[in-house]
Amino acid sequence: MRAAWYEKAGAADxxxxxxxxxxxxxxxxxVRIRVAASGINVGDVKKRADWLGFGxxxxxxxxxxxxxxxIDVVGEGVAASRVGERVWCYHAQSYRAFGTAAExxxxxxxxxxxxxxxxxxxxxxxxxxxxxxxxxxxxxxxxVSGRSVLVTGAAGTVGLTAAQLALWGGARVIAxxxxxxxxxxxxxxxxxxxxxxxxxxxxGELRALGPVDRIVEVAFDANIALSAELLANGGVIAAYASxxxxxxxxxxxxxxxxxxxxxxxxxxxxxxAERQAVRDLAxxxxxxxxxxxxxxxxxxxxxxxxxxxVERATRGRVLVLPGx
Numbered sequence: 001m002r003a004a005w006y007e008k009a010g011a012a013d014x015x016x017x018x019x020x021x022x023x024x025x026x027x028x029x030x031v032r033i034r035v036a037a038s039g040i041n042v043g044d045v046k047k048r049a050d051w052l053g054f055g056x057x058x059x060x061x062x063x064x065x066x067x068x069x070x071i072d073v074v075g076e077g078v079a080a081s082r083v084g085e086r087v088w089c090y091h092a093q094s095y096r097a098f099g100t101a102a103e104x105x106x107x108x109x110x111x112x113x114x115x116x117x118x119x120x121x122x123x124x125x126x127x128x129x130x131x132x133x134x135x136x137x138x139x140x141x142x143x144v145s146g147r148s149v150l151v152t153g154a155a156g157t158v159g160l161t162a163a164q165l166a167l168w169g170g171a172r173v174i175a176x177x178x179x180x181x182x183x184x185x186x187x188x189x190x191x192x193x194x195x196x197x198x199x200x201x202x203x204g205e206l207r208a209l210g211p212v213d214r215i216v217e218v219a220f221d222a223n224i225a226l227s228a229e230l231l232a233n234g235g236v237i238a239a240y241a242s243x244x245x246x247x248x249x250x251x252x253x254x255x256x257x258x259x260x261x262x263x264x265x266x267x268x269x270x271x272x273a274e275r276q277a278v279r280d281l282a283x284x285x286x287x288x289x290x291x292x293x294x295x296x297x298x299x300x301x302x303x304x305x306x307x308x309x310v311e312r313a314t315r316g317r318v319l320v321l322p323g324x
Contacts, residue, residue: 002322003102004303005062009050012307016048018300021062024098024106026075031082031109033089037125037297038100038320039066041157043266044093045310058097064320065093066128067100068121071112078109087112088124090132094267100125101303103322113278119285126157126292126317127281133266134161135277137216137238138169140262144214145170150206150230153218154191155182157292157317158240162216163191165280168289174209176202182315185293206230214238221247228253240264292317299324 001023006015026032044063050056068088074080089112093099096107115124137158138144149166153159154175166173167190174193177183183194195205203226211232217223220242227237228250235257254261269277284290295316298306302320309318 001103002300003062004300004320005060005101006048007056007060009048009056012045012048012304012311016304016307018303021102023104026073026078026106028076029078029108030075030106031071031078031087031112032073032104032106033067033069033087033100033112034072035067035100035103035105035322036069036121037067038064038102038322039068039125039128040064040306040310040318040320041066041129042310043129044099045307048307057095060097061093062098062100062102062105063093064099064101065091066125066130067092067105068115068124068127069105072104074109082109082112085112086115086117086121086124088115088127089113090128091267101300101320101322113282116282116286122294122297122319123285123292125319126294129266130157130161130292130317131281131290132269132274132277133240133264134158134165134216135280136264136266136269136273137240137262138162138166138171138214139276139280140238140264140273141214141236141260143169147213148172148174148211148232149214149216150174150176150210150212151216152176152223154186154194155179155315156218159216159218160186160189160293161290164189164290165284166214166216167191168284168287171214174206174212176206189291211235217241219243224248225250225253228257228259231257231259233257234260236260236262238262238264240266294319297321297324 217239220239221244293316
C-alpha cells in the first residue's frame with residue numbers, strides 16, 4: 001500500500017517518507033479501513049517533532065490518529081456485515097505504530113464508528129480527537145442545558161466543536177476568537193455572544209457577560225487569572241492545552257469560587273466517556289448540529305506541506321487524502 005511514515009523524529013521535510021509498505025491484514029477483533037481522508041491534529045505533528053523529548057514510540061510510525069473511509073476486510077470475531085460500512089475512526093496511532101496516513105489502516109473494530117451517509121469522509125476525518133476532546137470538555141461534569149459555557153479559542157477545531165456541542169446541549173455559549181472574520185463564522189453556527197480578544201477592552205466585555213458555569217480552555221496558563229474572575233461558584237475549567245508546561249495558578253480566587261480544574265488528555269479518557277461521546281457525536285451529526293471547517297485537503301504526496309500547515313496554526317482542519 002502507499003503510505004507516509006517516519007523512522008526518526010524531526011522536521012516534516014527532513015523525516016517524512018512517502019513510499020510502499022505491506023498492506024496490513026486485520027487480526028481477531030480488528031477491521032481494515034480503506035482510508036478516504038486522514039485528519040491531522042496538532043498532537044500528530046508534535047509527536048513527529050518529539051516536542052517533549054520522549055523519543056520514538058515505535059521504530060516506524062505512520063502518523064495520524066483520525067480518519068474516515070470504508071471497511072473492506074474484517075478479522076475473526078467481527079461481523080461480516082461490517083464490510084462495506086462507511087466509518088470514521090480515532091486513536092489509530094494512539095499507543096499504536098500505524099495511523100491513517102496510508103491507503104489502509106487496521107485497528108480494533110470498536111474504534112471504527114459508523115458514519116452517516118449524509119456526512120462526507122472529509123467531515124468524518126475531522127471528528128476523532130477534536131470531537132472526543134470537545135465532548136469531554138463540555139459534558140464531563142454533567143449536562144449543560146441552562147448553563148453558561150465559555151469556549152476560548154473557539155475558531156480552532158476543538159474550540160469550534162465544543163461551542164457547537166455546548167449549543168446542541170442547550171447551553172448559553174460565549175466564545176472568544178482572535179478576528180472579526182472568525183466571529184462572523186461562529187455566528188453562522190448560531191453562537192451570537194462572541195468576543196474578539198485582539199480588541200482593547202475585551203476583558204471587560206467578558207466580565208460583563210459572566211459569570212460562567214463552565215470554561216473550555218485552550219490556553220490555560222494565559223487565561224487562568226481572568227478565568228478565575230469569570231467563573232461562577234462551583235464552576236469548572238476544562239483545559240486541553242497550555243503554552244507553559246508549569247503554569248502559575250491563582251489559588252485563593254479559585255478556592256473562593258469552589259472551582260474545579262479538569263485537565264484533558266485525549267489518549268486516556270475513560271472508556272464509558274468515549275462510548276458516550278461516540279453516541280452524542282453521531283446524534284449531533286444526524287441532527288445537523290455539528291460541522292467542521294476544512295482548510296485544505298492535500299494528496300498524500302503533499303503530506304509535508306500538510307504538516308507544515310498545521311504547524312502554522314492554519315484555521316480549520318488540514319486533511320490528507322491517501323487515494324489522491
